[in-house]
Amino acid sequence: MTNYSYTLFIPLIPLAMFLLIGLTGHKFKPIVSGYAGTLGLTVAAFLSYITAIRYFFIEGAVDGTYPMIKAVSTVWLRFTDTLHIDLGVLIDPISVMMLVVITTVSLMVHLYSLGYMKGERGFARFYAFLSLFSFSMLGLVLATNIFQMYIFWELVGVSSFLLIGFYYEKPSAVAASKKAFIVTRFADLGFLIGILMLSFTTDTFDFKTLTSLDGPIITSTAGASFMGLSVITWSLIFIFIGGAGKSAMFPLHIWLPDAMEGPTPVSALIHAATMVVAGVYLVARLFPAYAIAAPDALHVVGYVGGFTSLFAAVIAITQIDIKRVLAFSTMSQIGYMMMSLGVSGYGDHEGLGYMASMFHLFTHAMFKALLFLGAGAIIHAVHSNNMTDMGGLRKYMPITHITFLIACLTIAGIPPLSGFWSKDEILAAALHHNPILFGIGFGVAGLTAFYMFRLYYNIFWGTDRHYHHTPHEAPAIMTFPLLFLAVASVFSGFLPFSHMVTSDGKPFEAHTDMLVAIPSVVIALIGITFATIMYKKPSTIPDRLAGSIKGLYKASLNKFWFDEIYLFVTKRVIFAYISRPIAWFDRHVVDATMNLVGWTVTTASNKIKGLQSGQLQQYAMVFVSSVVILVLLFVYLISK
Amino acid sequence: MTFQDILLMRHELLLSVLMLLILIIDLMLKGESRKSLIPVSLTLFLGVVIIGFLPASEGSIFGGMYKTNGTTLLMKNILNIATLIVFLQSAAWLKKEENNQKLAEFFILILSTLIGMNLMISSGDFLMFYIGLETATIPLAALAAYTHHQTKSAEAGIKLILSSALSSGILLYGISMIYGTTGSVYFTEVAAKWSNEPLNIMAFIFFFSGMAFKISLVPFHLWTADVYEGAPVNVTSYLSVVSKGSAAFVLMTVLYTVFPAMVEHWQTVLYVIAVLTMTIGNLFALRQKNMKRFLAFSSIAQAGFILLGIIGASQLGMTTTIFFVLTYVFTNLAAFGVVSAISNETGKENMDDYNGLYQTNPKLSLLLMLALFSLAGIPPVAGFFGKFFLFASAASQSFYWLVFIAVVNATISLYYYLLPVKAIFINKNENPIPSFKSDVYTRTGLIIAALGTLLIGLLSISYEYIASLSYGLQ
């Protein structure tokens, strides 16, 4: 077996950079910190690539299986006689894949930010936080046990809190960062309880033991049950709640759209490629446990994922802020991945959904980072986030335009771009296992194509707006990452994922199912077509249509009658009665629930303040009555 | 009784000697030279702390009234370190002109309460326990009322002494019934003769209420915030860390050694009280504007978490409780250290005064943030490990609902722990607290607290050492 112990340095280098920049950054010119951080990440990325090549191609599968290797492992703390907490580095297909994803995207973001954040106050601080974030995220994916993962999980929360709140002079950014922190931590309490339940039922924290087929979790499914489900199932559901929080699954997604207050490169890193997929990764990490010991929990994962993907796609249609469109799109795509895990079985071809999910995670990371970075370039050029302030940008920003288009086509699932391949596998898996979820996935594919091209046309086509100064292409340091990611988006679909990342580590052959592929391409094309009709030209059709029934009558006479009826349906009916209400619901009900919690707590706090009246005798009164009540309670009422 | 036996009382003897020594030195010093008492006392106390760590034998003397073993030594050493940090952080305050006349008294009173706590920890019967308890409380009331010219200080003093007198009255009534039903006040004999008659349970509840008062568990906590706010800030930090920590230790030891026969009963009592304490503490912490008051309610909520360890009634429970108190000591002293440094320098104690602190005092700001993150239980600082282990210990005994409530509370607490962070880093302020440099004592105290906060969780040796000394129900 090969020695992978050097992989320890992959997370440690960003940590060193964080400490270095954090402690000495103010002594140098800001740009030095930027270079240092980027250099550190380059090395980390290089090591990750080497690892990936060695793991997948040089070593390859041993006895037909990709092994799970503990490259480094030390017992850090003996918690009880049997339960100990280790620290280490775990190498297996998904962790290696995640290494590549994280270091690549992070490196691109580092490079891009050299241009994007230039001249910002706190440039060095920004790079310190980026390094901290990269460290936490790498630590998370390399964790050998669930406790270690939890530590890094929380660290990811802290560093994203720092990054989202980077513009701390902006009150909205501060509010958003706080919201993200508290909402995800609220979800983490599920994770924590899940860990505690799981570890005390199985007497281990270790992933390798937890997921091995003859390990305690899978062999001892019996145990006590609560409300018809076993403790293991409950614990895995709780753990999924943690994942759902980080991965912005409904209804814990409320932090994600607001988190767009952070600098755009941060959105690309955190909200496209890394932190938000942590939940998917978590479920994938424990996948054998879900699939074999707790299928009920896995169903929950599937349905939550499917619902979220539809819900978010519908909302994305109505958004004006381009970053919010991308945020909802991310939610939707991650819902896809969760759904895919939910419909997967274990082992061999049964595990198609698992493979597809990981595949989509990989391709999505590339094209979504590209979309965010492109959006950043655009925002940089026009100084606004709203698509109403944009239009006709294709002339001014050719590189951004082309790369953005590629990304849109990729996410829409047009062959042979990478998104097509991974989405196709997801739909195939869904069709095989759960027709309802397949239906949802299929619909979402069309919606995705539609809203992405709505976005695309609104930005790059349509009329020129009156810009304060002529928009111009971003500097090379910013366009290089765009080009790199565009290339990755195009070609990453050709990676033989089913030979590399599978549910049981054994490669299998995945075929393109024409029954799925053709309809999904067709619906994507339909979505793109409608977007083209509605948004490519500065057309007044939708508005005219929206005007009155009279307009509809006139319009139906002319030759576009079909399109116009469709447009009527979409704009007047679907938008007005479905998308907008759902968006409204999201903002005013789901979001408000969280505010309601806050309000309740504050009100309760106000109500009981009288208890603390400052009157000594009142305190004594409470003391004495409490004693009396306790005696009454425990001596006479609850007698054992 | 041999000399060896006497040496078992090393901690108490050294502290008593030190106390008398300071009294004598004080008599010899006049006027300005009084200030030299600070370094002298600190050095001597440092010596005591170090000697406390030397290996010692176990044993019991005075017919079982006093017993010592690895666990009690560990507890005493934790309290010693905490007191040392408090002393270091108090130096700046003691140097002020107004305290010149009563400098030695501060040391003497604190040391006497420390002796009381040590005696309480080592006590083998309810009599020594009671003496320890009172010795640990009565001088504290005098300390709370230490500042003459502030009405709040006097108010804190009277509230502390009268409430504690009432609570110890109730506690004593409980002990008298324990004596009446079991025929002894020796722990071992009480444990042997214990039966779960109504009168026994009632006696226990009276006794427990008195202890709950010391740890400020809801609903016996009402004195806490007022006393914390009114007392001089260094006394407050002593109260919230050392006094509370020692009481938690003792409650745990007594529950495990004296009342194992009624474990189910006291687990139910603790369950109810823990839920109340965490929730009420949090609800009140949300609305506080004064930093000392804020930390007071925060420490009430933290006390609720301590119960999660104690309730386990197992070796794991004891380990995690001691470990949590250890992390709590450093974390809370880091927080109080910053508050006290600012209070001593500028007299400001309100959260609004902290607005924009980061601009002028970045180091203090970062330290306070670290401490608050630790209190909120965010990794990788010590508080996270402390809390996680407590939860794990409660979960290992299948108290899942309790853990759930605790985790919800920990999440709510994050909200208010971020309030001062927001004030420091984000809120605008025309005149922030000016930049200042603390004296060497304060800085040392802060550094020790900061290192502890950062490292205690990461160095697994501390946990494993505690685990090796812990025991479950006797």
Added chain:
Amino acid sequence: MMTEGIPLEYFLIVSTLMFFIGIFGFLTRKNLITMLMSIELILNSVNINFVAFNSYLYPHQMQGQFYSLIIIAVAAAEAAVAIAIIINIYRNFRSIETDKVDEMKY
């Protein structure tokens, strides 16, 4: 025996009543010094308990008696500090009514 014909329970009834009279006083008296006196009543009632138990049930040792002795000593210490603080309160507030001592609340 000087206690012939007096069951133990009588002592306990007296002491318990005294205990709660003390508590009542603590809860209702406005003057801080009377509150302190109420505390003395409480402690005194506990002492009666200890002594009665010792004498009736466990005369083979003197635990109850010594407990009472110690309580008396502690009460003295407590009273001394409390009175010192009360005098200090009087200097600061010009009053020793407990209602007035409520600068800090909520």
Added chain:
Amino acid sequence: MNNQVMFFLLSAIILIFSVLTVTTRRVLRAAVYLLFVLVATAGIYFQLQYNFLAAVQLTVYAGGIVVLIIFSILLTSHISERAPRASAAKAALSALATVAGAILVLLTVLQFNFTPARLEKVEPTVTNVGRALVSYKEYGYALPFEAISILLLAAMIGAIVVAKKESNQEKQK
């Protein structure tokens, strides 16, 4: 018979004057009533043949603490001053809590079956008390005796710190 009369007399004094202590509106009278209670308690100790304890009760409690209290009353109040009454609501609530508590506790105490230990009695003579006080064996009280001295010393210092007049230097501030 005499015993019973004696006991009931003492009990009556204790209870009546306890009630008076906590209800009278004149602070100084309350202190005097408290003194009666403490003396009657000493009487009960005599009856139980705890002479040493009774003596301590009279000297420390009655002689020491009550005198301290009376001094402090004289320092802080006028003799003619009448303490204000507690509000009716507060008094009612307190009465409710205390009566409920008393009934609950009495019920619990009285239903317990106290069984005396049948062992040889140690007479609480001054000799025996003195011997136990310096003994460091089991049922010896040398350690509490020492420990309480620390408490007394600390309390004394504490009381002085709190009560002593501020120096002129401080007052100028």
